[in-house]
Amino acid sequence: MFSTVLVANRGEIAVRVIRTLRQLGIRSVAVFSDADADARHVREADTAVRIGPAAAAESYLSVERLLDAARRTGAEAVHPGYGFLAENAGFAAACEKAGLVFIGPPASAISLMGDKIRAKETVKAAGVPVVPGSSGSGLSDAELASAAEKIGMPVLLKPSAGGGGKGMRLVRDADLLGEEIAAARREARSSFGDDTLLVERWVDRPRHIEIQVLADAHGNVVHLGERECSLQRRHQKVIEEAPSVLLTPQLRASMGAAAVEAARSCGYVGAGTVEFIVPGGDPSSYYFMEMNTRLQVEHPVTELITGLDLVEQQLRVAAGEPLGFGQGDVTLTGHAIEARVCAEDPARGFLPSGGTVLALSEPAGGAVRTDSGLVAGVDTGSTYDPMLSKVIAYGPDRAAALRVLRGALAETVILGVQTNAGFLRRLLAHPDVVSGNLDTGLVERDLPSLLPDGTPPEVYAAAALLAGSVPVYPHAAPNGPAGAGGAGAWVDPFGAADGWRLGGTPAWTVHHFRLPGQEPVAVRARPYGSGTELLLVPAHNSGADRNQARGPGLSPGAPARGRIVARTAGTVTVELDGVTHRFAHAASPEGTWLGRDGDSWHVQAHDPVAAALTGRGHAGADTLAAPMPGTVTVVKVAVGDHVTAGQSLLVVEAMKMEHVISAPHAGTVTELDVSPGTTVAMDQVLAVVTPDEEEEEAS
Incomplete structure (x- = not known):
């Protein structure tokens, strides 16, 4: 086993990995940017190394600086967590070249499964069913549009290199394909450095089921059951649970076997997740979507029902040990549900928020577990992913786990930062969620009933x-x-x-x-x-x-x-x-x-929701203000340009999410105070659109 491991990540996942390292007696090395100098993962590690300024490209995404930190601290292995470089084949290869063990699959498996197009072709050849869609890599905009028309609307645009819902676009209107393809490419390039897209048939009212797999370097591969991840908003998971109420023992065995074959097909080693899309009306006709070659955000629910520490298993496999159990030894006991607590404001269209944590209370102990990267007094900022913590509840059955989680979220206090905790509690009490009648569109369909109604x-x-x-x-x-x-x-x-x-x-x-x-x-x-x-x-x-x-x-x-x-x-x-x-x-x-x-x-600081969603600031309907703290990535107009009502003028990005600022009415851009790359605060004035005379007279 290793004596020193560098954790190449931040936030709650870094804290979680450090916890297992401590339990195993392994020295932990944290890395941090200037924005995280006082972060919890820095405080809890045995030692910590500064790797650069706040910008991720110059710190957490810098292979050279991470390897230098490992060399300076005598680390023998690197745990990448998830996000950042966790699924970067180049980073895995660079670790190996530097004499470090990458705690994850081989670079070849990351490269293969990281390319969704190649991944589909590989698992299909292994007999795993896949979603109908485009074939071939490097398709042009015209080729993507042509493939979409052949498949038939609606379709789903997906970045080949990414995951986590970033850059995914559901398109129902063929006339919007050009605009949506451009937006998907832009977000994919920003999130993954690669704007290659594929297009797939959209399955109406689908359920998202994923299978956790473990593989060692000795040819052993097992699955640890499934997780239900159907409760999503904008293709981002918000609630995950294990096991799924949808799967029978027979279907679980069938999907588990398919996941094992998918892992074998790419020479997988370590912990990974095979994701399936499942038609709600016909669960037996499931389709492979992708494989995540890393630890998943929702791994705690699997840990709670199996009794296994997945980070420990990753470490043992990376150290060359064989799995200490077989498929017949895996048992699923009870039920676990996880809620992702994020720095976002549901009343403002879930725009990313930020601020200083003035007071903090996070439930833990008994049937509740909280994985968190927070400490009181820390500024959450808007530079990185908005997820702050995960609250996980366990019960002997699903109903008990739901009750425990709702109570735990009521006990969660992150004062000073707008979060989605109240939204999550309301979602968990939704009749369809309570009954287990889930699909990936449930949240969007019933969103108004899940939002707060005024100030109590x-x-x-x-x-x-x-x-x-x-x-x-x-x-x-x-x-x-x-x-x-x-x-x-x-x-x-x-x-x-x-x-x-x-x-x-x-x-x-x-x-x-x-x-x-x-x-x-x-x-x-x-x-x-x-x-x-x-x-x-x-x-x-x-x-x-x-x-x-x-x-x-x-x-x-x-x-x-x-x-x-x-x-x-x-x-x-x-x-x-x-x-x-x-x-x-x-x-x-x-x-x-x-x-x-x-x-x-x-x-x-409570603006009307309508004003927030249109990007209007306090100065009046003509003024476009930043709806969230972030960075201006696109400016499509100049002073003097005439615009139409609803026309996209600017794009502001924060916490890996794009927000389009549109013209509130037809008129002329008379003021433009930003350019691409400008960092803006919430409600900062971006531009002014003076309405046409006819519109003024009509009003």
Whole structure:
């Protein structure tokens, strides 16, 4: 076994690999860019090496700097994690040339399976069924369009060199093929450095099933069952589980055998995943999609139901050991489900977010596991992938695992950064998800019902509590007004007992509120670190048991928990159900009244969803602003150009996602403040489109 391993990655996967290295007594070496100098993986490794500036191309994607870090620290092997160079055949070959063991498959297998076109041809020859689609590599735009027309619409455009949904485009209208091909090539080139595309038949209401395989250098190959990855948004997985409710034991054995043959066909060694597309109405007619020649993001669910540490297995195989078990020894016990917590704002079309983690609480222990790269005080930024952590739950059956995961997400607090945690909880409570009636289009079809509907009154009450000025009504103060919705009696909640108790956890104190026109709200509060922990519950539940209040809260209006930190005298930050709300104190008649003597507290940094999606800033409908922090990659117009309503003008990229900025109306570009490569902040003005005179007159 190795004595020192360099982890050529960052974030939660680097932390996760380091954990297994520590358990095996292996010295870990972390690498970091300037953006990650204080990151958790740097803190937890035995030693760490700076490899360059924040830009991935000059740090995490630099083969030379990674190899130099390995040489300087005496590493014998390199674990690539996933993403970055994990599926880069050139990196694997460079490691071997430098005398390092690449903890992954041979460069030849990476190269073969990394080319989706060659991969399909190879596994097809081995008897594995494949999705009908184009054949041949290096197809021109015209050849791709011709292949799509022969296959028949709708079709799926896919980068040959990539994965993770990057650059994939579903095209239903043949007239849009040219534009979609160009966009897919651009995103593929940006993500993988290769814009080669293929086109495949689109399977309506498909399910995404993948098989985990393990292979050693002695000819042994086994599969570890399947994972259901059908809950996706924009071809990105958001929830994964094992096993799948769709597969019978017979179908599991059949797909497992096909995955093993796919691995054998390319001379695979190590941990890998064979992905299949499965028609929901006919699971027996499954098709090979691709093979991921690395550890998968969702590997923890397989670990929980098999009892195997996949990173440990990778290390042992890379060290030359044979697998210590055969196919007959693999058993699947219970059920596990994983949710990907990402820095993105569902209310703004899931645009990437960022910010400083003001307070952090991540569930762990018992039936819950959290794989995370976060620490309080760290700026998440927008340079890298938006995934922050993964929350994984285990249960004796699927229903139990679902309940545990919903409760765990309610306990997850990442204050200061907008996340999708609340969206994930709502998705897990969706009737079709609960019943197991899944397909890859479910999230997009039912997205409106999964998004938050305004700011809950509990959030305003919590902000008032932290502000130190609280409207208290009759059931909470004897001198309050008799009628609901009155002016209220203003008191200082912190002038009362603080919940301190001898030799134990501080007790909860209960504060009752009724905002004008709203139902009564009760807020339970107690000190938490440098801030205050709150339980936000409806007033009629104010006497409920604390454990009940902390439950997952699956029914509408059920209890939820949030943690609050007052950062400055003029700002309060509230986290509830995965959404961060920022309140700024201002002497203004605008906003929701929560203050006294003419002062008001109003929501800050909450733009209307429609404005966010069209890229309009605060300066008016003519102004196009950055919907997220990122980098301008494409500028299609110049000052003086006339544009039509909806015309694409700019592209902003952040966290490997493109966002197209379109003209809000027909008019002339009168201001353009950016060029390709410009780094922009959220809501920064990008351009101004002055409307045509006819449009102005019509309005």
